[in-house]
Amino acid sequence: MIGKCGNLLLCIFARCCSVCFSATTLPFTEYLDSANLVSISWGFDNNGGPITFQVVANTAGWVGFGFSPSGSMTGSDVVIGGVNPDGTVYFADRHATGNTLPLVDTKQDYTLINLKESGSTTTMTFSRQLQTCDTDDLPITATPMILIYAYGSKDTISYHGASRGAKVINLLNYAGSVQSAVSYSYINLTATNAFEFPANVGISVGTSQDPLYFRLEMHYNNPLATSGMRNCFLATVEKQKYRNG
Known part of the structure; x- marks a missing residue:
C-alpha cells in the first residue's frame, strides 16, 4: 500500500509541475543562430532537481535540440518533437550513432511539459535530470557544453540541410555564451x-x-x-x- 501511495504522490506532483510551469522559471535565454531563428531558455533550482528547457524555432515542422561531445551528430544526445497537422504532438529522447536519423532511446529520460505551434513558430518545453545514468544521454555539468539544434519545414523527420547549428554555452554557470564572452x-x-x-x-x-x-x-x-x-x-x-x- 505504501508503494502505491508513493507512486500516486509522484504522479500528482508531476502533473502539478506541468500545470504550474511558467516562463518565469526560465531566467536564461540565448539565440542559437546568428539570424535569431532558434532560441533556448532554461532554468534549474541548484538543489539537484531537473533542468527545464524551452526551445523556440521559426518553423511549423519538426524541431531537434540536444548536446554533442564534438559539435557533430555522432555521439549526440537529442530530443526531436513537433506538432502534427491534426494537432497531435510527437516527442522522443534520441541518440545519434552517425550522420543519420538519431535512434529512439530505450530509456526515455526527457519529460515533455508542453509542445505547441503558433503560425510559423514551434515551442517545445521539456525537462530532464542533470545526471540520468543512461549511457545514451550526456551528463549536464558545470562546464561549457556544445548545444546543437536542427529543424525541418515539415513534420516528416528528414535531412535538415542548412537548418542546423551549434553553440557553446555553460548552462549551470551562465555568464553569457562562450563565443560572445571571448574576443577573437x-x-x-x-x-x-x-x-x-x-x-x-x-x-x-x-x-x-x-x-x-x-x-x-x-x-x-x-x-x-x-x-x-x-x-x-x-x-x-x-x-x-x-x-x-
Whole structure:
C-alpha cells in the first residue's frame, strides 16, 4: 500500500509541475543562430532537481535540440518533437550513432511539459535530470557544453540541410555564451579548386613569438546536394592570445 501511495504522490506532483510551469522559471535565454531563428531558455533550482528547457524555432515542422561531445551528430544526445497537422504532438529522447536519423532511446529520460505551434513558430518545453545514468544521454555539468539544434519545414523527420547549428554555452554557470564572452580576431583563407599547399609551407607553433591558440575550420557545404556545383573551400583561423598571470 505504501508503494502505491508513493507512486500516486509522484504522479500528482508531476502533473502539478506541468500545470504550474511558467516562463518565469526560465531566467536564461540565448539565440542559437546568428539570424535569431532558434532560441533556448532554461532554468534549474541548484538543489539537484531537473533542468527545464524551452526551445523556440521559426518553423511549423519538426524541431531537434540536444548536446554533442564534438559539435557533430555522432555521439549526440537529442530530443526531436513537433506538432502534427491534426494537432497531435510527437516527442522522443534520441541518440545519434552517425550522420543519420538519431535512434529512439530505450530509456526515455526527457519529460515533455508542453509542445505547441503558433503560425510559423514551434515551442517545445521539456525537462530532464542533470545526471540520468543512461549511457545514451550526456551528463549536464558545470562546464561549457556544445548545444546543437536542427529543424525541418515539415513534420516528416528528414535531412535538415542548412537548418542546423551549434553553440557553446555553460548552462549551470551562465555568464553569457562562450563565443560572445571571448574576443577573437579572424583571418579568412580561401583557396580555389581545393588547392594543396607545398610541403615546405606551414605555420610556426611553439616559439615565444607565436600565438598561443589557433583553431582551423574547413567547410565543404552543399546541403541540398545540388548537382553541377563544385566544392567550395573555406578555412577560418581563429587566433586568441591569453594574458600571462
